[in-house]
Amino acid sequence: xxxxxxxxxxxxxxxxxxxxxxxxxxxxxxxxxxxxxxxxxxxxxxxxxxxxxxxxxxxxxxxxxxxxxxxxxxxxxxxxxxxxxxxxxxxxxxxxxxxxxxxxxxxxxxxxxxxxxxxxxxxxxxxxxxxxxxxxxxxxxxxxxxxxxxxxxxxxxxxxxxxxxxxxxxxxxxxxxxxxxxxxxxxxxxxxxxxxxxxxxxxxxxxxxxxxxxxxxxxxxxxxxxxxxxxxxxxxxxxxxxxxxxxxxxxxxxxxxxxxxxxxxxxxxxxxxxxxxxxxxxxxxxxxxxxxxxxxxxxxxxxxxxxxxxxxxxxxxx
Amino acid sequence: xxxxxxxxxxxxxxxxxxxxxxxxxxxxxxxxxxxxxxxxxxxxxxxxxxxxxxxxxxxxxxxxxxxxxxxxxxxxxxxxxxxxxxxxxxxxxxxxxxxxxxxxxxxxxxxxxxxxxxxxxxxxxxxxxxxxxxxxxxxxxxxxxxxxxxxxxxxxxxxxxxxxxxxxxxxxxxxxxxxxxxxxxxxxxxxxxxxxxxxxxxxxxxxxxxxxxxxxxxxxxxxxxxxxxxxxxxxxxxxxxxxxxxxxxxxxxxxxxxxxxxxxxxxxxxxxxxxxxxxxxxxxxxxxxxxxxxxxxxxxxxxxxxx
Numbered sequence: 320x321x322x323x324x325x326x327x328x329x330x331x332x333x334x335x336x337x338x339x340x341x342x343x344x345x346x347x348x349x350x351x352x353x354x355x356x357x358x359x360x361x362x363x364x365x366x367x368x369x370x371x372x373x374x375x376x377x378x379x380x381x382x383x384x385x386x387x388x389x390x391x392x393x394x395x396x397x398x399x400x401x402x403x404x405x406x407x408x409x410x411x412x413x414x415x416x417x418x419x420x421x422x423x424x425x426x427x428x429x430x431x432x433x434x435x436x437x438x439x440x441x442x443x444x445x446x447x448x449x450x451x452x453x454x455x456x457x458x459x460x461x462x463x464x465x466x467x468x469x470x471x472x473x474x475x476x477x478x479x480x481x482x483x484x485x486x487x488x489x490x491x492x493x494x495x496x497x498x499x500x501x502x503x504x505x506x507x508x509x510x511x512x513x514x515x516x517x518x519x520x521x522x523x524x525x526x527x528x529x530x531x532x533x534x535x536x537x538x539x540x541x542x543x544x545x546x547x548x549x550x551x552x553x554x555x556x557x558x559x560x561x562x563x564x565x566x567x568x569x570x571x572x573x574x575x576x577x578x579x580x581x582x583x584x585x586x587x588x589x590x591x592x593x594x595x596x597x598x599x600x601x602x603x604x605x606x607x608x609x610x611x612x613x614x615x616x617x618x619x620x621x622x623x624x625x626x627x628x629x630x631x632x633x634x635x636x637x
Numbered sequence: 638x639x640x641x642x643x644x645x646x647x648x649x650x651x652x653x654x655x656x657x658x659x660x661x662x663x664x665x666x667x668x669x670x671x672x673x674x675x676x677x678x679x680x681x682x683x684x685x686x687x688x689x690x691x692x693x694x695x696x697x698x699x700x701x702x703x704x705x706x707x708x709x710x711x712x713x714x715x716x717x718x719x720x721x722x723x724x725x726x727x728x729x730x731x732x733x734x735x736x737x738x739x740x741x742x743x744x745x746x747x748x749x750x751x752x753x754x755x756x757x758x759x760x761x762x763x764x765x766x767x768x769x770x771x772x773x774x775x776x777x778x779x780x781x782x783x784x785x786x787x788x789x790x791x792x793x794x795x796x797x798x799x800x801x802x803x804x805x806x807x808x809x810x811x812x813x814x815x816x817x818x819x820x821x822x823x824x825x826x827x828x829x830x831x832x833x834x835x836x837x838x839x840x841x842x843x844x845x846x847x848x849x850x851x852x853x854x855x856x857x858x859x860x861x862x863x864x865x866x867x868x869x870x871x872x873x874x875x876x877x878x879x880x881x882x883x884x885x886x887x888x889x890x891x892x893x894x895x896x897x898x899x900x901x902x903x904x905x906x907x908x909x910x911x912x913x914x915x916x917x918x919x920x921x922x923x924x925x926x927x928x929x930x931x932x933x934x935x936x937x938x939x940x941x942x943x944x
Contacts, residue, residue: 474919477884478659484664485664592782
């Protein structure tokens with residue numbers, strides 16, 4: 320056997336072959352597609368950055384976000400080019416003389432928590448009830464569908480506004496500056512959509528041959544649900560959850576902007592916009608900066624959600 | 638079809654009942670009476686008691702709810718606790734404003750999104766396509782109040798072209814209509830584009846081309862005719878989006894419609910107004926959803942509505 324020097328082209332072919340031969344699961348494939356999606360990667364980068372800001376807010380923020388310095392209020396950012404700037408306040412200060420940069424950083428913390436905690440609740444409630452309804456049918460299913468009818472007739476924001484307005488000044492409304500109430504309110508209205516989605520998936524999956532096969536060889540029901548049905552129903556669920564996170568953030572921002580969300584002085588982007596709006600015609604910065612933060616984070620999550628959808632289900636294209 | 642329609646229409650009744658029950662329960666769970674709002678000049682307890690008695694707020698909650706239901710069936714929602722006027726009167730005044738704003742926004746959003754979606758699908762991966770995708774993503778993602786703020790800053794504060802708040806002549810309507818239309822427009826653009834792309838790849842389109850039809854005919858009567866079916870169903874969710882959008886937009890621009898009335902009445906614990914507006918919204922959304930489903934069934938005979 321003569322050793323033949325491989326040309327560059329041949330070497331590339333071999334490499335490609337090795338790549339092809341490497342086994343990849345469906346999930347690995349999806350991940351590969353996701354990582355090749357530039358917009359989704361930008362989204363993930365921004366989300367990670369926001370996450371770091373959220374976790375290390377006390378270390379990163381230069382000042383206490385609620386510390387007032389009324390002598391130096393309404394400062395413009397140092398780059399604004401107006402005489403009303405102060406080197407201590409890089410992004411300026413608000414009407415009460417609080418450092419806007421610090422408030423923006425601390426707001427990231429509230430936003431991330433508001434985004435992820437209700438989404439986790441939605442997943443737990445929606446997935447379990449959706450599986451039960453789809454798998455067993457019967458009264459669970461009936462109850463779920465009727466409840467869905469009611470929730471669908473209730474516009475989300477309408478219901479959120481009523482809940483927040485009614486319970487904001489009660490015991491539960493005071494916990495964590497109103498955060499707990501927002502979690503519960505968001506979970507109550509949003510789990511239904513996910514439950515319906517999973518129900519539909521399970522309904523069609525349970526008729527498939529692989530479930531029949533599993534049943535035929537005596538796999539216990541619970542194992543069928545968790546090992547066979549659930550993983551196969553998961554792809555659209557992940558996409559839905561990826562969009563639930565920014566949805567929850569938007570809801571909090573909107574409620575806080577309307578003045579019935581998180582209670583001041585806890586800084587959130589919505590609260591900052593609400594407070595800054597009173598001096599908007601004199602100085603746009605206290606409104607524009609948090610507005611920019613919300614927009615960037617919302618875009619990041621949308622990019623990620625779109626990327627996940629394209630990666631997990633290439634046929635689904637909206 | 639008829640059976641389906643009747644069933645759906647009948648389902649409105651229990652749903653409305655539960656919406657009423659939930660709203661009633663939640664508003665009554667709120668602490669404080671609607672008459673102790675002014676903290677600096679509190680009313681004497683005797684006056685509050687008398688007012689509570691006058692409006693029946695001192696009765697047991699179940700009795701109040703039964704009374705409310707009975708009156709609501711006769712379209713009598715009582716009088717506002719804040720303004721001394723009939724609730725139906727107040728809503729009757731705000732409704733035309735909100736309806737006008739909503740219809741304008743819907744028309745504007747369709748006028749933007751349908752051509753944009755169709756063109757970007759026909760010229761897939763062109764600059765026009767990327768531009769409209771960008772518009773669709775941004776318009777759908779950025780919160781409406783943020784867009785409103787930016788537009789207010791540009792057109793009202795910086796350029797001083799348009800008034801910030803109020804309602805009356807055309808100048809007042811431009812900003813609220815545009816902001817309200819943007820979200821649905823972005824959403825419908827996405828759906829139209831996706832639906833067009835799906836239809837273009839169908840076999841019947843290839844057949845139409847191969848039998849030598851002009852491209853225009855293929856696009857208009859083969860592709861678009863089918864692609865518009867899913868788009869028609871979007872009007873339902875879009876209407877719901879316009880309603881929730883109107884809370885924010887009307888509050889922000891001080892438009893005297895029922896969206897602002899709703900937010901105001903929540904802040905003032907004006908129970909009768911809250912109840913009536915909530916029921917009105919819920920009814921409207923249900924009717925919109927039902928009509929969309931029925932229209933869908935008529936447009937697309939492949940869909941079975943029996944369920």
